[in-house]
Amino acid sequence: MPRPWFALVSLFLLPPVRAGDFVTVTVYHTNDIHGWIMPHPAYQIQDMRRGRRGYGTGGDIGGMAAFAALVRADPGPKLVLDAGDWFQGTPEGRLTKGEAVADCFNAIPYDAVEVGNHDFDLGPDVLRRLVSRMKMPVLGANVRDARTGNRVPYLTPYVLKRVGGVQFGIFGLLTSRMRDLSTPKDIEGLVFDREVDEARRMVGELKARGATVIIAVTHMGYEAPSKKSFEGDRFLASSVPGIDLIVGGHTHTVLKRPVRDPRNGTLIVQAGSQLRYAGRATLFIDKATGRVKRSDDVLIGLYPGVTGTDPELDGVVKKYQASVGRDLDAPIASAARTLRRAGAAESSLGDWAADCLKDWAGAEISFYNSSGLRADIPAGPVTQRELFEVFPFDDRAVVLNLTGRQVRAVLERSLENGVGAQVGGLQVRFDPSAAPGRRLREVRAAGAPLDDDRPYRAATVDFMAESGGYAASVQGGPEAASGDLIRDVAAACARRGSPIEPPGLGRIIEE
Helix, strand or coil: CCCCHHHHCCHHHCCCCCHHHEEEEEEEEECCCCCCCCCEECCCCCCCCCCCCCCCCCCEECCHHHHHHHHHCCCCCEEEEECCCCCECEHHHHCCCCHHHHHHHHHCCCCEEECCHHHHCCCHHHHHHHHHHCCCCEECCCEEECCCCCECCCCECEEEEEECCEEEEEEEEECCCHHHCCCHHHHCCEEECCHHHHHHHHHHHHHHCCCCEEEEEEECCCCCCCCCCCCCHHHHHHHCCCCCEEECCCCCCECCCCEECCCCCCEEECECCCCCEEEEEEEEEECCCCCEEEEEEEEEECCHHHHCCCHHHHHHHHHHHHHHHCCCCCEEEEECCCECCCCCCCCHHHHHHHHHHHHHHCCCEEEEEHHHCCCCECCEEEEHHHHHHHCCCCCEEEEEEEEHHHHHHHHHHHHHHCCCEEEECEEEEECCCCCCCCCEEEEEECCEECCCCCEEEEEEEHHHHHCCCCHHHHCCCCEEEEEEEHHHHHHHHHHHHCCECCCCCCCEEEC
């Protein structure tokens, strides 16, 4: 079976070291698993449709059983770490409230895991119960109680661990942009300190406690030119000396080669998402000083036919698949043609989702955040499982009364970085090169020019109404009704419109 070239890179390409002077510690790392504890078809990496094959590499990729086989085949000193977003994304993850992933973490076992933004999606009570189920430290140094200013008791700022005779200090950081990423009720009473400030405190404390190798496990993201500017792993590496390795997550970045900060020498790694790959970082540590002298990382495609599968983990995964699969795999509708996402652009899937919302509410217009679409709907039978994978988040459909001026503000916010919101009942022309707040060229609503002073009945989801950077735009537009989960709205829409025909594009036009 073919494998990506970067899974074949050999660590023997590193400069030679004298074995007697160094101890070698391997760090296996994962991130953004999003509930994918089971293998899934590898034929198209971005399109996780169970059983839909016919092009690409073929075969399966991913899963905890393959990862466990990889880790357990290594008899040497090692650490196993995860950088957050554990369960939200599949029925096995979501319907068990993360317990399926926690049990896999325990069985491998991981040495430490960092909390991610989506791990708060079911609220703090569920997160606390999930953390209590995990047998390893759950990190989150910069998550604090807003009332007391103290760190929350269910997360651990750091862990000290001796591996191969070397004292490791491992700390965790969650993105401080949580207000834009979660609904207010899910993070009520919490504040998130700026990451670099907390990192400086952690490095100082860990060194004072004898750590000679320091690892930051972060759910902050890897900065790239195509993304909106933020303080992520590269900023952390260049701003805070003393960190040997950053195991990152959040942006789902497949770092085929690790990135080393030229100023501080920190190695940055990230392994994509959905447990398709695992990272294997190798640290060569001077026995005399306990300090890292050389390091590198390689991504490994988790092809079960290559890595093998661990029987214990395979049993855990199959138990959870059986418990949630009975009601999810029967077809409820069909799609005449494939409905696709398009990233930060208008898409046929996005148009369909927006139309479903609009029809559900009897609204004139609708919005749905592009980032909420997490899989395509291929032509053929459509199951509840597939809709779950498209709409994995528990976003609820809501109805707002918005003035035309507020609609315009939502659209301007949407166009800050591509097309952030899919729309129904609207025709939009915009200039992406124009200054912020001036990108819109023409907006038509319900077939007529948008009237800034007229109220419009608008359908969206609570994530957009309450957070996601859109809350300020809709403030003052009172909610007229709230109701079903978006995936239930979509399921009813699919049944009613079967076979589903993808809407024609042309609602959001770049000039």
